[in-house]
Amino acid sequence: MEQSDKILLKHQRKMLGILCALLAPMCLLFGLLGDNNPEWWYSISATYYTNSKMFLIGLLVTTSVYFFSYKGCDFWDNFLTTASAIFALGIVAFPCNAFGCPDRVGLFNLPVVASHIVHCISAAGLFTMFALMILLQFTKSGEEKTERKLIRNRIYRVCGWTIIAFELLVLVNSLAGWPHYMTIVYEAVMLSAFSMAWLVKGEAFAKLNDEEEK
Numbered sequence: 619m620e621q622s623d624k625i626l627l628k629h630q631r632k633m634l635g636i637l638c639a640l641l642a643p644m645c646l647l648f649g650l651l652g653d654n655n656p657e658w659w660y661s662i663s664a665t666y667y668t669n670s671k672m673f674l675i676g677l678l679v680t681t682s683v684y685f686f687s688y689k690g691c692d693f694w695d696n697f698l699t700t701a702s703a704i705f706a707l708g709i710v711a712f713p714c715n716a717f718g719c720p721d722r723v724g725l726f727n728l729p730v731v732a733s734h735i736v737h738c739i740s741a742a743g744l745f746t747m748f749a750l751m752i753l754l755q756f757t758k759s760g761e762e763k764t765e766r767k768l769i770r771n772r773i774y775r776v777c778g779w780t781i782i783a784f785e786l787l788v789l790v791n792s793l794a795g796w797p798h799y800m801t802i803v804y805e806a807v808m809l810s811a812f813s814m815a816w817l818v819k820g821e822a823f824a825k826l827n828d829e830e831e832k
Contacts, residue, residue, distance in 0.1 A: 631820030634684055637677050639813035642806040644673040655718035661801040662809075663709070663737065664716040675710050682706040695755050702747040708740030745785045745808055752815045753778035766828045770818055773826075777815040781808045 645665040649658055652669030659665070665674055685703035690696040711725040715734035724733045756774040759767050784804045791800055821827045 628820045630684065631816050632822050634681065635813040635816035635820060635822065637680065638809050638816070641673060641677050641809055642802065645670045646802075648673065655716075657717040657798070659802060660716070660799045661714070662805045663714040663741065666713045667716055667719050678706045678710050682710075690755075691758075695751075698747050698751045698755065702744055702751070705740045705744035705747060709737060709744065712736035712740065714738070742785065745781055745812075748808075748812045749778045749781040749785070752781070752812070756815060756819055764828045766826055770826055773818055774815055777811040780811040784808045784811075 642662055645662055645668075646659060648670035649665055649668045654668040657664065658668045662674060665671060682703040685699040685706070688696075688699040690699055712728065712733040713719070713723045713730075714737045715730045719730055721730055722728060723730050726733075728736075752774050756778075757771045759771075763771075784807050788801060788804050790796075791798075791804070817823065818826055
């Protein structure tokens, strides 16, 4: 890979990390400026039905385009990024069931119950791909690992397992009947973990970088 391509790749990784970190705050902040239903803030997905839906749709479509165009280093890298792109589009095309939403929704005007099922599968799939990408791909290295690479790997593992743990919490929350508004907290934590991993991968923190990082 040429030096100019490496610089561009690092920049794209950092931008993806920043955008994902901003998704939850922006949806909430601009949602406060609108006249939305009482439960609009219970999850990031629910903001699809608010005035701040542009952030949800814009970021997920941008993420999908990025992953579709991503050139991985091996088969599994390409598989995980392509699957992530498909799941990201699924979240947008098939909105969730939320308070006050129409009976038929989404790109294909499906009954909201059917759309909600595809939406949940897509969201679970996307976060699972994120976790696997971080745990399996980001931790790869050559035969010799530098001290900074070992530190980065620890950060990747914390981020990856955090996504898995909070993804399970979303499921438990739903099955146990805990307050639905906790969902947005879990989603924000998962997005923050994803963002941190990509910022580290994009060499946003100078003290964690070394010349061997690709």
